[in-house]
Structure formats: C-alpha cells, structure tokens
Amino acid sequence: MTISFEPHFEVRLRADQHSWEIMVTWGHALRHVVEGLAFRSEHTALQWIERQSSLWMEVQNRGPLKRAVRKTPKLAERRRGQVARDFHQEYSTELAQSWQRSGT
Numbered sequence: 001m002t003i004s005f006e007p008h009f010e011v012r013l014r015a016d017q018h019s020w021e022i023m024v025t026w027g028h029a030l031r032h033v034v035e036g037l038a039f040r041s042e043h044t045a046l047q048w049i050e051r052q053s054s055l056w057m058e059v060q061n062r063g064p065l066k067r068a069v070r071k072t073p074k075l076a077e078r079r080r081g082q083v084a085r086d087f088h089q090e091y092s093t094e095l096a097q098s099w100q101r102s103g104t
Contacts, residue, residue: 005026005027005028006027007024007025007026007027007057008024008025009022009023009024009049009053010022010023010025011023011039011042011045011046011049013042014038019038019039019040020038020039020040020041020042020044020045021033021034021037021038021039021045022034022037022039022045022048022049022053034056
C-alpha cells in the first residue's frame with residue numbers, strides 16, 4: 001500500500017446550505033477547509049480547484065514564518081517613512097512660523 005502525499009481537493013456544501021467550500025485532504029489523512037473561500041455554486045468551486053489550487057499550495061508550502069519575515073520589513077519601513085514625513089512637516093511648519101515671527 002502506498003500513501004499519496006499530494007493533497008486531494010474536494011467541494012462540499014457548507015453547513016449554512018447556501019454556499020460551497022473547499023476541503024483539502026492531505027496524504028496523512030488530515031483534513032481541513034480552505035479558509036476565506038465561499039462559493040455560490042459547486043461549479044465555481046471546482047473551477048477554483050482547477051485554476052488556483054496549485055498557487056494555494058505554493059503559498060502554504062512557504063510557511064507562516066517566511067511570509068511574516070518578508071512582510072515585516074516593508075511594514076516597518078513604511079511606518080518609519082510616515083513618521084519621518086510627519087516630523088519633517090511639523091518641523092517645517094514650526095520653522096516657517098519662527099521665521100515669520102522674527103521678520104526674516
């Protein structure tokens with residue numbers, strides 16, 4: 001007997017009976033629902049599996065640590081830039097006001 005390590009995607013009707021969701025079964029029999037997805041029709045969900053499941057797998061294989069490390073510097077850099085702009089604008093305003101007061 002061989003165990004396939006490739007995931008198996010399937011579509012199932014959600015508990016609310018109004019939408020469809022995608023269930024992934026891994027080679028070691030662990031199953032879970034792909035979070036954040038709900039489809040109005042079974043056909044649309046099957047299309048997602050055909051077109052997007054390989055991309056979804058790539059993202060899952062990257063792991064949460066790599067994604068968090070990649071996003072954090074950009075976020076910190078943007079925040080640092082915003083703080084610098086705010087400081088510069090505040091400093092420029094104070095400087096202009098002091099020049100006006102001194103008559104320069």
